[in-house]
Amino acid sequence: MPELPEVETIRAGLSKLLPGKVVKDVWYDWDKSFPNAPSDVARFLVGARIEKVRRRAKVLIIELSGGWALIVHLKMTGQLVFVGKNHRFGAGHPSKDMVGELPAKSTRVVIDFTDDSKLYFNDQRKFGWMRLLPAIEIPEIDFFKKVGPEPLDDDFTVDKFIERLLRRKNSNIKSVLLDQTVVAGIGNIYADEALWSAKIHPSTPVDDVPKAKLVLLYNAVREVLALSIAKGGSTDKNYVDAEGKKGSYLSFANVFRKQGQPCPRCGTPIEKIRVAGRGTHICPHCQKAPK
Numbered sequence: 527m528p529e530l531p532e533v534e535t536i537r538a539g540l541s542k543l544l545p546g547k548v549v550k551d552v553w554y555d556w557d558k559s560f561p562n563a564p565s566d567v568a569r570f571l572v573g574a575r576i577e578k579v580r581r582r583a584k585v586l587i588i589e590l591s592g593g594w595a596l597i598v599h600l601k602m603t604g605q606l607v608f609v610g611k612n613h614r615f616g617a618g619h620p621s622k623d624m625v626g627e628l629p630a631k632s633t634r635v636v637i638d639f640t641d642d643s644k645l646y647f648n649d650q651r652k653f654g655w656m657r658l659l660p661a662i663e664i665p666e667i668d669f670f671k672k673v674g675p676e677p678l679d680d681d682f683t684v685d686k687f688i689e690r691l692l693r694r695k696n697s698n699i700k701s702v703l704l705d706q707t708v709v710a711g712i713g714n715i716y717a718d719e720a721l722w723s724a725k726i727h728p729s730t731p732v733d734d735v736p737k738a739k740l741v742l743l744y745n746a747v748r749e750v751l752a753l754s755i756a757k758g759g760s761t762d763k764n765y766v767d768a769e770g771k772k773g774s775y776l777s778f779a780n781v782f783r784k785q786g787q788p789c790p791r792c793g794t795p796i797e798k799i800r801v802a803g804r805g806t807h808i809c810p811h812c813q814k815a816p817k
Contacts, residue, residue, distance in 0.1 A: 530584060530677075530711025531754035536606070536617040537581040543608050543615060544576045544588065547639040559634035559649060562658040570594040571658055583673045583710035587664065595664060597657045598647070603632075604654030610643035623648045674709045677747055684744040691732050691740065699735055700728035701802035703747075712747060715782045716754065718807045720746035722781045727813040728801040734816060753778060781807040 549572055554560035562571075574590040581587065586598040586606075598606070605618030607628060616625065623630035628646050635647035635656050647656055664670060674690060675682050690709060694702045702708055703717040712720075721728050723746035724739050735743075757778060780790050785798040785807060794811035 529713035529715060529754075531716075531751055533581050533584045533586060533600075533711075534755050536600075537579055537586060539615065539617055540586075540606065540608070541579045543610075543613070544579055544645070547576045547641065547643065547645075549574050549576075549590075549637055550640045551638040553636045553638075554634060556634045556652055558655065559647065559652060560656050562656075566658055570660075571596070582670060583676070583706065585669070589661065593661050595659060595661045597655075597659060597664065597667070599654055601649070601651070601653035601655075603650040605648045607646040607648060608643065609646070610641070613643075618648075619650075623650075672707050674705075674707050677709050677712060678751055684741055687744040687747075688737065688740050695733035696731055698729045698801060699726055699732050699743075700804070700806060702732055704802055704804070709747075711751070714804050714806075715779070716747065716750050718782045719750045719779055722807070722809060722813060723750070725812050727815050728799075728806050728808065730816045781809060783807065 552560075552567055552571060570592055571590065571594070574592050574594065576588055577591055578589040579586065580589065584599070586600075588596040588598065590596065598604075600606070600618050603619045605616060605623070607616045607623075608614070609628060623632050628644075628648075629636055630646075630648060632648040632650045633646050634649050634652065634654075637645040637647075639645070647654070659667075675686065677687075687709070691699070691702050694705065694708065700717050700721065703712050703720070704714065717728070720743055724742035726735055726739055726743060781796050784796045787796055788794065789796055789809035789812060792809065792811050794809050797808055797810050799806050799808060
């Protein structure tokens, strides 16, 4: 599953390619990948111009003229491939379908544009989807109603961060960070990195973490996410950006996948444990387990 930086990297790449394109036709082969009424597609997608590509949490939103939008969730194996006269760009889970002949076996949706360029939605496991909706209805989708605030937004203050964590004050800090209803887009990699930076053991109950360390954690979350976006994401084995380049953040990670290697801060070997049902990387010296 892509995390926030990967989806943001894709958004940034496709934002350079799609705006201004006018939809000429749409083909799909799997109803669950494209769960839209044909009448809505004919009326509100065909003939529409792409205005903007944006992101909310781990979901892409392709805004269309006429007040409608395509909501795209790539899930585990989704990818978007844009093919134009002089360009070919892949974004998402890498596979031969990203660089091979299209449409491919995994192609679920093809959007044709009036300039003869195309956007392919490929998805091997068929968990992803493209949903056409009036833009005004997007905030009412269950996912968007439940998902927490964006951690990099200017108005997401440290006070808001702490207040939201304390809603689950008896839960361990890592499980709360991973809860998308608390804060959007913090996945396993970035939780581990931020907790290491703030010197907090991931199994510590939120209520037992001093406020000073929660402030450090707030800054660490924002810093690791911003760095990962700058480096094109972290999932170097599974995700690539809109130019087919693999993300390089893991080269800069301090603890994630570093078990057995010395902690960059104190030299103690990094350990891998299990917290919140997830593989978790810590420095046992810098991140003392709760008593």
